Amino acid sequence: MKKVCLLLADGFEAVEASVFTDVIGWNKSLGDGTTQLVTVGLHDQLQCTFNFTVIPELQVSDMNIDEFDALAIPGGFEEAGFYEDAYSEPFLGVIREFERQGKIIASICVGALPVGKSGILVGREGTTYNLGEGRRQKQLAEFGVKVAPDQPIVVDGNIITSYNPSTAFDVAFKLLEMLTTKxxxxxxxxxxxxV
Structure with a gap:
């Protein structure tokens, strides 16, 4: 069984998290049956951007990264406190360890910003939220990332980034393809x- 860690920060966007749960879940039930998703957070309860609450199955402090094959990170809103968790050392440490072990890391929209802040994208290609005069893409570039501003999804080795919520299903399907087969x-x- 290939396990995906859905790493949630307070202030995450529910729709960006849900595509991972659905695509991985559909594969487990009706696809090749080889995938499982586990929700992980820094708190006992997490609140998404628009007040939907989630109780993660594991907390970061209790997870064993060796048991996982991939990391999925949805984006979120600054106003909802997303960056407080996403830029914290425990959150960034999870990202760094997945990279150290060469595992797949998939992010949607501003989920790429903690990936960039972790340092694992220095000198590599990526993208993030592309609207609002490119402010978030400039932030990603400040982390040493070669931003591909017009590409909806960028895959650089084991890392998937995307430029807004409209790409969410495509990122989840790309993750599934990388975990299983085309x-x-x-x-x-x-x-x-x-299709």
Missing amino acids: ENCVHVKRLMGF
């Missing part, structure tokens, strides 16, 4: 009505 991913897309 054929299996197409099969799950077909079951979910995407």
